[in-house]
Amino acid sequence: MPASDQHTIARAAARLIDTGLADAAAIQGCRDDEIDRLERGLGVVLPPIYRQFLARMGRSAGAFLTGTDFLLAHFPGLRAEAERLLDEAHAAFRLAEADFVFAMHQGYQFLYFTTGAADDPAVWLFAEGGPGPRCVFDHFSQWLAACVADEIAAREASGATGSPVATKA
Numbered sequence: 225m226p227a228s229d230q231h232t233i234a235r236a237a238a239r240l241i242d243t244g245l246a247d248a249a250a251i252q253g254c255r256d257d258e259i260d261r262l263e264r265g266l267g268v269v270l271p272p273i274y275r276q277f278l279a280r281m282g283r284s285a286g287a288f289l290t291g292t293d294f295l296l297a298h299f300p301g302l303r304a305e306a307e308r309l310l311d312e313a314h315a316a317f318r319l320a321e322a323d324f325v326f327a328m329h330q331g332y333q334f335l336y337f338t339t340g341a342a343d344d345p346a347v348w349l350f351a352e353g354g355p356g357p358r359c360v361f362d363h364f365s366q367w368l369a370a371c372v373a374d375e376i377a378a379r380e381a382s383g384a385t386g387s388p389v390a391t392k393a
Contacts, residue, residue: 232365233276236372237285243376246286254282254296266300268324271337273344273364288375294327302326306334309352317356323348337364 240246259278263270282296293302302325309331310317327335333351347367350357361367
């Protein structure tokens with residue numbers, strides 16, 4: 225993984241700590257063998273940026289993304305939940321085998337990327353009642369930086385965490 229990608233994840237964690245959304249002990253990563261087991265169990269090869277994300281904060285991330293299932297403990301059930309949502313919404317869209325659901329928010333929206341497509345893949349959002357999936361960021365690293373910035377801004381404005389699913393304007 226390029227050093228800039230590693231710095232993206234480290235910066236995100238540092239910003240969460242600096243702003244009080246997490247203390248250093250609350251940010252816990254996954255071991256390589258856990259990430260390898262996840263890949264084998266789901267039959268995917270995760271992109272390097274996402275493996276780095278899991279290695280830094282895949283087990284716990286403090287108050288970051290409260291209300292959103294995105295940690296290792298939620299896998300592999302996220303894909304099944306996403307497919308249930310697609311069925312209930314009578315969506316014509318279906319996840320491809322290479323699509324990896326990495327976050328589910330409150331059971332009505334999920335985020336995914338396509339594995340094998342890029343080292344830092346585009347992030348797609350499907351929301352119940354919407355027209356179908358839409359690309360919300362060109363890269364996972366952009367999505368992560370935007371989520372961190374959104375939650376920090378919301379915390380500063382209201383003292384609470386913000387929207388867990390950042391989207392570009």
